[in-house]
């Protein structure tokens with residue numbers, strides 16, 4: 033039987049057809065996996081909120097994470113007034129759908145900070161943030177707040193959890209950063225994170241947050257020992273970023289007006 037003659041044109045045609053088929057398969061897979069990816073991202077955020085609040089359980093499955101997270105009420109806070117706002121006001125279906133970080137890039141949904149205000153070097157602050165409140169017998173016993181700011185190589189995104197006194201820290205955790213493992217990446221070390229538990233944000237007047245990351249080690253017996261945390265050895269720049277971002281978000285241009293309104297029953 034005569035062998036079919038292969039031509040360059042035919043080879044290109046076959047390669048082209050193969051490319052089309054492959055790209056259709058890849059696109060279909062990407063599109064069909066998108067809802068699952070969004071669900072996983074949402075679950076990751078919930079699990080990080082539980083971690084910051086000291087409520088995460090090792091090996092917890094999706095149902096358990098959802099159950100634990102279900103104890104929190106997500107609420108939207110207008111950072112300009114320090115008062116609760118509504119999803120309708122922000123044009124989102126619910127508090128969980130609001131994306132503070134996307135809003136920070138939109139001039140209509142964020143404020144440019146002056147250099148005097150911008151102590152964490154974040155440039156723009158969204159008008160609103162989602163906070164996660166846990167109540168017992170109608171009393172707020174815990175609130176988890178989003179925080180972010182630059183370290184050395186990257187922006188660190190995380191949560192800080194406070195007790196109902198809005199002063200005692202229950203935990204902190206960063207779910208996204210690109211600091212160097214073993215140096216700035218030690219922000220993820222459970223031993224380092226455990227130092228934050230029980231430390232205080234404010235001194236008696238509750239105006240300016242006082243957190244200090246101390247190079248050479250925190251001195252708990254010092255006058256301001258309840259505000260001190262060990263700096264990260266060999267990673268002073270990441271540590272400074274963490275100190276700045278915590279003090280910014282707990283300060284006047286972050287959540288401090290909201291805390292004041294909560295204390296006064298005016299949020």
Ligand SMILES: Cc1cc2nc3c(=O)[nH]c(=O)nc-3n(C[C@H](O)[C@H](O)[C@H](O)COP(=O)(O)O)c2cc1C
Nearest residue numbers: 184211212215216217264265266267268269270271
């Ligand atoms: C490869 C490399 C990675 C580094 N990663 C970090 C980091 O993630 N965070 C940080 O603060 N410093 C990092 N540093 C060190 C900084 O350049 C700087 O020396 C350090 O922050 C000073 O901290 P120290 O005073 O505690 O030594 C890194 C240095 C090198 C060479």
